[in-house]
Amino acid sequence: MEILIKASQFILSLSLLIVLHELGHFIPAKLFKTRVEKFYLFFDYKFSLFKKKIGETVYGIGWIPLGGYVKIAGMIDESMDTEQMKQPAQPWEFRSKPAWQRLIIMLGGVFVNFVLGILIYIGLMWAYGEKYLPNESLKDGVWVQDQLGKDLGLETGDKILTIDGEKIEKFGELPLGFINGHNYTIERNGAVTEKVIPTDFISKLVDRGKDVGPFISPRLPFVIGQVPADSQNANAGFEKNDIFTHINGQPTKYIDQVETALNQNKGQSINIIVNRKGTSKNLIAKVTEEGKLDLYKTQLPYSDLEKLGYYSLAEKSYSFGEAIPAGANKAWTTLTNYIKQMKKIFNPSTGAYKGLGGFISIGSIFPSEFSWQTFWNITAFLSIMLGFMNLLPIPALDGGHVMFTLWEMITGKKPGDKFLEYAQITGFILLIALLLFANGNDLFRLFK
Incomplete structure (x- = not known):
């Protein structure tokens, strides 16, 4: 279907x-x-x-x-x-x-x-107007999830400021910006640094496949999606949509912080504080030797994350008169981005030709x-x-x-x-x- x-x-x-x-x-x-x-x-x-x-x-x-x-x-x-x-x-x-x-x-x-x-x-x-996650709303930077992001020179917590000198307004523009761009600037620990996008970035992106997930994303909270019946923590008291806030007294606002804490406590019992519908709950859980909890996590909608204070979404509505220049600008941006991609495709060193697709891709x-x-x-x-x-x-x-x-x-x-x-x-x-x-x-x- x-x-x-x-x-x-x-x-x-x-x-x-x-x-x-x-x-x-x-x-x-x-x-x-x-x-x-x-x-x-x-x-x-x-x-x-x-x-x-x-x-x-x-x-x-x-x-x-x-x-x-x-x-x-x-x-x-x-x-x-x-x-x-x-x-x-x-x-x-x-x-x-x-x-x-x-x-x-x-x-x-x-x-x-x-x-x-x-x-x-x-x-x-x-x-419909526009509703998006502003890049500047990521006060604690981005989450670098795999080696591709690291090969770009990114680290979790980096704030991406510009690509090719242009300020990035919407977080959703970042992946395409890296595909079309040549250099970018970040803020890391208060210092601003300019970095070059590797020539073979697109080639690695294509080889990586579409089902791996994004190479960068907003930093997200660790939210319980499901507690398997055969999990070693099945009786620890976790419930769906519990949000981790602390492990052993240390703040764990984001998934990457939870993963770091779990790796530091492999094979041990830990104290976890979760936010359950606005109320804090103390739980004791066992970490596996691999640094896991045997729990499935889920992602809350950005609207819910906004209510929890993680991000502030931007929403714009347009009158018909305002929609005319906004729509024309969107069309122009779409065209210029497509031309940039075509230039990359005709440059064999980028490997972008491997991403060229036909009817299945479209x-x-x-x-x-x-x-x-x-x-x-x-x-x-x-x-x-x-x-x-x-x-x-x-x-x-x-x-x-x-x-x-x-x-x-x-x-x-x-x-x-x-x-x-x-x-x-x-x-x-x-x-x-x-x-x-x-x-x-x-x-x-x-x-x-």
């Missing part, structure tokens, strides 16, 4: 983005009286799941869910209809239109993607429980991503056609049909190779 929910959201989002992207080409083509022969969601190699001709255009749904297309008369595109190009140019064909009209037609899809992303973010800001970012807020957030991100990818100057993408059209407008020389045909084939091969590599990465990680 979980896979079905994720897949349904992915298909719905992808279909919406493809149809609107192709409408971005379709509408200006019609405005400039250019014939559109096909308008397809997904590709229809050999046959279609559905098709219907209305006027001069065949509308349909293909069976290969790798995108979609509009077939514009007189244009070398995905259809590779070179026979049509051998005939004399007709007034309704793409190749007969002025360069500025062809440029607008080709930029239409990308324009729609960027505008759609901005509009969705504006709507989200207006409807589908996996959707939650297992449907939420309109999350769905639209992801759809806005994918729309921005799709717009940027299509703008790349690669033949077979919109950006490739734009590049050749701009060349014509600047030089006054139009590339020959044979050249455009070969360029389209080359671009198509490059895209297929990229598609195979990205989805191959998905399969490799899946089986690994």
